[in-house]
Amino acid sequence: MATTDDGTRPTLVEEVKSAVTTRAALLVIGVLGLMVAFITSYAGAFHHPKPDRVPLGVVAPAQVRAELVRTLDRLPGAPLDPRPVASEQAARRRIEDRTLDAALLVDPRGTTDRLLVASGGGASLSQAVEAVVTAAEKQQRRTVRTEDVVPADAGDGRSLSSFYLVVGWCVGGYLCAAILAISAGARPANRQRAVIRLAALALYAIAAGLAGALVVGPVLGALPGSLFGLWGLGALTVFAVGATTLAFQGLLGIIGIGLAILVIVVFGNPSAGGAYPYPLLPPFWRAIGPALPPGAGTWAARSIAYFRGQALTGPLLVLSAWAVGGALITVVLTTLHRTADERADGERAGNGTAGDGERPPA
Structure with a gap:
């Protein structure tokens, strides 16, 4: 049985404070909030689908x-x-x-x-x-x-393969960014390391895009269309989601992973037009869906598979905006944090010199 410094047994409250820190408690409360948001978003989007205009x-x-x-x-x-x-x-x-x-x-x-x-x-x-x-x-x-006149492929049950393909790419994107944060710190130490993380993410995105396209195409026969078109779309989707997650981590630290899940999974997946295309969704989800990576990716995947690449410009611009924006924010935040840390180190060094009684140089 553990004891306190004075040799007495700790109280139950002290044991709880030792086992569950304030930071851990706040994170658990945040996870609870994500869970409630997840249930609310999916149930709100799917509980009463009806055609609208x-x-x-x-x-x-x-x-x-x-x-x-x-x-x-x-x-x-x-x-x-x-x-x-x-x-x-x-x-x-x-x-x-x-x-x-x-x-x-x-x-x-x-x-x-x-x-x-x-x-x-x-x-x-x-x-x-x-x-x-x-x-x-x-x-x-x-x-x-x-x-x-544009039937779904025989292997594409209820035309959902494109949606699940994009969901898989999105999961891969934010998990890759999360692993980089967990293994080496949520915020890169400097701009060079931020660029290295983005380069590693880009290589991963290329591999993930190809793997997904191969699985739904030649391996399973679940989705027709251009293999190279789906590969390119997959690489862009994975990088967009991963870069966004890196940006959120640069902004909020490890909590940024939760923000990425909120945007991509909680809001993005039910509004993607997968199980129920946009005209069947309630107004809120129908409005945000095209602007989020899962929605843009699902629309683009169906266009490549069934519509000879028609109506691709808008979704590709959306994914590119998330990719470029996430990468730029990641690098800029790393630079700002680095500058702030160097300034703080300089102030501490200056205070220490003054405390030693030395005269600062002219």
Whole structure:
């Protein structure tokens, strides 16, 4: 049994203070907060998915097109954002370039219309649009036949492989940065070491991007598309998340790892449009998703896999901004901390010299 300095047995309070420091208690409280935020974010995003202003093309004879667009636009809850389209060919092009999520083709000679969807962009969204349009057509005593013009690959169940691929890349990015912090200190000692960490992260990102692309492509056959395109996207995603984590660590120390988890996992994953694409998410998650690495990565992965690389510019700019911003902040913070430490050392040395009674040099 441990004893205090005076030989007496420590009290329970003293034992608790010795076993759980104030810093540890604060970290545990922070972890509790992350857990609550995790549950709230995922449950809030996924508990009640419903279509909201889904872009829908409408191809119909001129005499009925405007009225049909108005009717679909006024459906309860505003599930659709109908837009007139001149022809079936134009509708297909706009679905393939990701401007539209679906298109309704009205047959004036019969009572059965066609609905074009793209399950490669999200099976849950295609099914939601089909349900809404089928119900609306039924009210008009018409039927609808669904045609998947950009189908998900046979090995890509519910078109989720791209989402899980990006989630894996994100996990690899912040874990690599966290390991660098745990093994060698949350903040690099100087600018040179910060650059070395970023270089190590870049090499890791290249390897991680290739590994992920190989697994979902040639190994599992879970995702079609360009191997080199997915490799490049993976490298950029991993580096963006890792550099962001390094920047957070430079700002807050080891607590920065928790901030990275908050941004990437708690907020980023449920808003990524993976399980439920953006039009099915509540407004908050739909708004932040495209601006965070998981959302940008998931959109880009689906574009590479199913849409011949269409609509890639925005997501790649988002990932590049996180990558460049994280790297710059890491280097700048390291320089500022180094300068502050040198200034403090100089002040301590000056105080010590004055205390020895020596006259400072002129």
